[in-house]
Amino acid sequence: MRVDPELMLEPLVDGLLSDVLADPERLSVMVEALGSPLNLVVPERMAANAETYRDVFRRNRLSGRTYFAHKANRSSALVRGVVAGQCGVDVASLGELRHVLxxxxxxxxxxxTGPKDAEFLWLAARVGAVVNADSPAELAELADIVARFEMPPVPVMIRISGFDSAGVPILSRPSRFGVHARELDVALDLLDRHRDRLRLRGVSYHLDTTGVEEKALALEGCLLAMHRALERGFAPTAIDIGGGFGVNYLADRDQWERYTTELGTAVLGRRPPMTWQNHGYGLRSEAGTLRGTLGVYPAYREVAGPRYLDELLSWESPSLGRSLAVLLLENMYELYIEPGRGLTDQCGATLARVVEVRTTHTGDTLVRVAANSRDISAEDHAVLMDPVLLPERPGAPASVYLTGNLCLEDDFLTRRQVTLPRPPVPGDLLAFVNTAGYFMDFAADHALMQPIARTVAVYRDAGGWSWCLDEQYWPGKGSSS
Ligand SMILES: Cc1ncc(COP(=O)(O)O)c(C=O)c1O
Incomplete structure (x- = not known):
């Protein structure tokens, strides 16, 4: 098999995670005792990441609040890491709400946030959470709960979607969530009828896109919606711009650019396949011409996380004539953000034990690990990134396919060949880095009665690091207390 070390996509690893990965013997003992796969989370890093977002607020002289989007990870240690700091939490289910309480x-x-049933609305109202309403019907149901149970008025936000662009049309993708911007008045009419039960805190959006332009359009739309609410006699104070600030997963821009270029060449058949059955991630060859669009996450991103937020806030609104940060400031609106993935950057990794290495009749190397594509679901989120092979040993690079422990033809941890620094052997560990945001437990299940990963929290302690089971972590553990 042809091995091209240039096709590596090495992950970016820093902070406590790199110290932890530097001790493969200890990790091996942990996996021996707790099983493979094993999730590691770094709760202290959540607070540090939150600070980087607060810096953006400070630089732009904005006040507001960061809510960690809990859906990114189920870990108790991570939310306990957050509770010790200044952040709030965005909860999207009754289970998440109970967990953070x-x-x-x-x-x-x-x-x-998110779709809400009556029980979720009831508990949110009971504890005085802000209810980010998805529809007028949800507001009506909430008003009814508040009246029936004689609760104090509940702060609410109206989630808006479907923003219109003035001038040059900007695509605003359709969403199944929220009130269409043109139907805001329907929601305001409802709030008008329930002024003693529901208090309008402001308006919100969350867009599942990396496009700054589309988000800037939505934020402009929210500014206009706030204006409309003020005209109607409400006193909203905050705009919530959701999450989606993203993460840079890769260490090297050249690797990313080279990989994505070569993938096109492979799909065209002009070099050996780089993926299982020459899967194109959205690209295809039609009569020798490359068609389609590469449908992967931009795993190498210069502008991600807090920098992305800064760029959005610096965006000059063509219709309103000033940067979005200045417009928020002039109106003295608070800014709320709900980062999930962005706040969990470098907050976790997943370890998997190599079980078997075999060569197919076509010469491909299949490396089976004691984990599956639901345990480590980066591929599901179209994030292409190599794992770290532990322990480090000398050897020549090897390009291999990573297969999982499910009796399913398509259970590949990644459909692309990963290039490891040496050939792996049974007993080695693969560390999948930066899995805390959606990749470690979002999709994990007990298919085929395979075990799902246990999660342990790692923290700095006595000049090194210690660990405990996820549920045993509370703020103050370790030397940073
Ligand atoms: C309402 C809402 N807020 C925040 C988020 C978090 O997004 P991200 O993890 O991309 O920051 C999501 C993700 O689906 C969401 O639906």
Missing amino acids: AAGFTGDRLMA
Whole structure:
């Protein structure tokens, strides 16, 4: 098999995670005792990441609040890492709400988002969380709960989608969530009828896109919606711009550019396949011409996380004539953000044990690990990134396919060949880095009765690091207390 070390996509690893990965013997003992796969989370890093977003607020002289989008990870240690700092949490289910209340959050630090059933609405209202309403019907149901149970008025936000662009049309993708911008008045009429039960805190959006332009359009739309609410006699104070600030996963821009270029060449058949059955990730060859669009996450991103937020806030609004940060400031609006993936950057890794290495009749190397594509679901989120092979040993690079422990033809941890610094052997560990945001437990299940990963929290201690089971982590553990 032809091995091209240039096709590596080495992950970016820093902070406590790199110290932890530097001790493969200890990790091996942990996996021996707790099983493979094993999730590691770094709760202290959540607070440090939150600070980087607060810096952006400070630089732009904005006040507001960061809500961690809990859906990114189920770990108790991570939410306990957050409760010890200044952030709130965005909860999107009754289970998440109960989880964060048990971690010590009070209702005033919580934002309830997503589709809500009556029980979720009831508990959110009972604890005084902000309810980020998805529709007028949800507001009506909430008003009814508040009246029936004689609760104090509940702060609410109206989630808006479908923003219109003035001038040059900007695509605003359709969403199944929220009130269409043109139907805002329907929601305001409803709030008007329930002024003693629901208090309008402001308006919100969350867009599942990396495009700054589209988000800037949505933020402009929210500014206009705030204006409309003020005209109607409400006193909203905050705009919530959701999450989606992203993460840079890769260490090297050249590797990323080379990989994506070569993938096109492979799809055209002008070099050996780089993926299982020459899968094109959205690209295809039509009569020798490359067609389609590469449907992967931009795993190498110069502008991600807090820098992305800064870029959005610096965006000059063509219709309103000033940067979005200045417009928020002039109107004295608070800015709320709900980063999930961005806040969990470098907050976790997943370890998997190599079980078997075999060569197919076509000469491909298949490396089977004690984990599957639901345990480590980066591929599902179209994030292309190599794992780290532990322990480090000398050897020649090897390009291999990573297969999982499910009896399913398509259970590949990644459909692309990964290039490891040496050939792996049974007993080695693969560390999948930066899995805390959606890749470690979002999709994990007990298919085929395979075990799902246990999660342990790692923290700095006595000049090194210690660990405990996820549920045993509370703020103050370790030397940083
Ligand atoms: C309402 C809402 N807020 C925040 C987020 C977090 O997004 P991200 O993890 O991309 O920052 C999501 C993700 O789906 C969401 O639906």
